[in-house]
Amino acid sequence: MGIDKHLVMAVSAEALGLAIKRLRERPDRKITQQELGDAAGYATGAAVSISRIEAGRSRPKAERLERIADGLGVTVEELVEVASEVEETVFMSHDSASTDTSGESLSFKERLLRVQQVVSERAETATAAAERFNRAVDRAREGFFDPFCATGGEIEGAEVVEPPASADNLDDSDAATEALYRLQHSSSVVAGALRGGVAGAALGSASAYGAFTAAAAFGTASTGTAIGSLSGVAATNATMAFLGGGSLAAGGAGMAGGTMLLMGIVATPIAALAAGGAFYMVRRNRKKQAELEVTLEEAESEIAESQPGFDAMIDLMGQAADILDDIAVHGSRAYQRWATSLPPRPTQWPAMSEPQQDRYLDLIQVAGAQLLISTASMRFTLLMSARGDDLEALVRACEEQLGESRRVVDARI
Incomplete structure (x- = not known):
């Protein structure tokens, strides 16, 4: 039970x-x-x-x-x-x-210091988690995704990987079904690009990888309805800026703006409270004191309410980085063994042996799983503002997508 x-x-x-x-x-x-x-x-x-x-x-x-x-x-x-x-x-x-954990009443100054300490700790934790995630993105992209797509783009007439039939009847409440749909869609995005012969030229930068991620996240159903809009264009763009396709060294945005995005849930109250000890400057102004007291209470409330989402975000980012690290190591080795076995390129699909063809389809699935991780991570920062049942559903959706990615990676490489 x-x-x-x-x-x-x-x-x-x-x-x-x-x-x-x-x-x-x-x-x-x-x-x-x-x-x-x-x-x-x-x-x-x-x-x-x-x-x-x-x-x-x-x-x-x-x-x-x-x-x-x-x-x-x-x-x-x-x-x-x-x-x-x-x-x-x-x-x-x-x-x-x-109150603190001993039950003692805290002064305004002590409460303010506690809020500032929590925000500082969050910033440190979030920065470390995001930097680790972005490093894992870079390693998986450079070690597996880019070279595989470059080689795959030189195979003419490769077998078609059909996209899922339609998203029209996709039940968002069924996280497992959604995860499987997104995996199939991501794999078809990779396969379609390779059959088009554009992948080899298009790859080689974090921004190009971001284009693949966007294609996987913002595919359309047969009706043309966006199936990956998450919480609107503005929220999605902010999250993409946080991900940035990897670290600054790889040409991505890295953590530029990312910390502010993560901390934004309490940014306004904190800004009002951190104006050079404003409370003490106006301690004789009872009205101003009352306003600052309300602001502090809002900050404390926001911190408490957003904590479950913050914890979930850090945990999910770690899970995603673990899978990406496995792709970087084991996926890279699997690609290299497959690539060295191929005939000189460019080559025709019929010129490849059946095991070579099967391995190509395996690696298409791994590449799709890598994109699925990226589309899942686009939701991570939304966890900060989700509450109650919405938070639970969002966590479940992310966990299912990461779980589906893990299953593919473990089975195919």
Whole structure:
């Protein structure tokens, strides 16, 4: 039986974090943050991840929470019960936006510093995750996608990879069906470009790769309706700017504007609060004080509400980078073995052996999976503004697309 998400979400991140800390520090079975992080399956930065959770700055996903509870020697239900007791005894008498994890009231200055610290930590975490993702994009593009497409573009009369029939009846609520559709569509985009003989000349830059990604994301159904519009052109363009086709070194936008995009959810309140200690300059102006108090509360609220989306974004970016790294290494090797086996190019499809043809179709699927990862990542920053059921649906859609990509990569290379 799965974890009751409603039961878990009934307690605040702060109460859940303090409950984890209390259980971890029990005298009879005390363990370190590193040990708990290892038990929870955090590959890197295990102690830091647990520290953020215990401070109430991060809420673990259901699967991770189950592993944390197991590492503590309790069930999730028992962990939530402790968190509920913490909520009642520590936080109930204080406004959650005005207390720290010990239940002590915080001054305006302390609350402001806490908000600024959270935003700073988010910026650092997001920048590191995005830089890793962009490096993985570059490696997969340079090691596999570009050379494969350059070679594939010199094969005349290659077998057609048919696009999916239509998106007219695509049910957006069925994340698995959507992921499979997008994979088929992405693969047909690659195959179509190669059959057109333009791929070899078109590739070689991050912007060219971005064109492939755009073609995969913004294909049209038979009616001409865009099937990859996500949340409108403006939101999509902003996300594409964040991705940038890779790092600055590869000609992409890298993190230019990316941090502001990620932090934009709290940018306005923070700007109002960070104007050189404005609160203290106007401390005798009660009206201004009241306005700044409201602004601080808005910033605290936005941070709390966007935290689940932020955590999901960082987790998904890591998953995407892992798959891209595998494509860069194993996909590159698979391409090189295939390319060295081919007759001199340009060559005709009938001149290739059946195993060579089959391998070509395998690598088309891997290239399609790589584009599917890119189209999934175009949604990542939208997680920051999604709430409730919308957030859950968006996470599920991204996870299904990454899962479909992983399945193809593992099976084909």
